[in-house]
Amino acid sequence: MRNGTPSSPSHILSQYARRSLVRFVVFSFLWYALAGSDKASWIIGVPAVLFATALSLMLASSSPLRISSAGAFHFIPFFLRQSFHGGIDVMRRALSFQQLLDPGLVSYTTLLPEGSARIFFVNTISLLPGTLSAELHGNRVTIHTLDQGLPIWANIQRLEYHVAALMCISPEKKESS
Amino acid sequence: MSWMHIFFALVLLPAIGVGMIRILRGPTAADRMMTAQLFGTCGVAILLLLSAGMGNPVLLDIALVFSLLAALATMTFIRRTWRGSGKKKHEYPLQ
């Protein structure tokens, strides 16, 4: 895959081709999901997919978003388990006779770099048990929690680690930012 | 016609109906808007169950559009009518 130094024209071209291929496959899958398995739908589908690929390359061609498949393999079960726990936690507090809430605000400084990784992190916080991202200010996230007795720091650090693995962010890059 | 799925959809209806209480009580516009979000998620679930119950795949597309519209409604509401003033941001007791 990698021929030449990272900044050589052939490398940039191959990266560009790979990126457009990935987007083409994703949009084709999306069309298949939307239109169903009817083959005639591809008369509209192929131009639509090509158009969407071109448009997304024009709008976000330099997006540094890289998703590692190993990271996704670990992230998806983690996310499903955590959001299930979150649902159970809310259900317990909503249905119990006593008031089980002890809300508060917690501030957390994230090491994730600016951009899609940080935004993804902030959005997934809201689906973790007992936490809700209330504000993002630079690298400081203000988190509202349902119960100050929960291990919020440990949970969020674990989520941060998983997001970094998902987005191919190495620890060295994390320290420098 | 699968009555089981239609029964499940009926079980979800009170979840929407009781949510109306929050619209009446408020107190802020955002609390009322959250009920709209509840309508979105519950409505999608009901449509999915009805689609399976009535064997009508078109309802899946309606659910898809519903989920998109619920998101747009909340975001437009926040950007247009319920915008924060932007001053005095961090005066809460932070841990």
Next chain:
Amino acid sequence: MNILYNSGTVLIILGLPFFLSGTVGLIRFPDIYTRLHALTKADNVGLGCIVCGLALQSGSWAVTAKLLLIWLLVLIASSASCHLIARSAMHKNIQPWTRS
């Protein structure tokens, strides 16, 4: 086939209480932030259970893909709008409810 169908039914039944408790939380919880917790978490998990159950029952890849797409959209939409509402509430200086 029958095992798949029945486990799908179990998942759907598992999903229903999440929706109901999300609504109970929306009514019972004391302030806007805690209500947001109830709404986003409970409803997303409930919808996830129902989507997985229906996908198991459908027996068709296209329907499964569409169901998962709907769930993904709802997940993105609700976590983003949840964050937006909480942020606007903070900017409006709405104080979070605290115990006593």
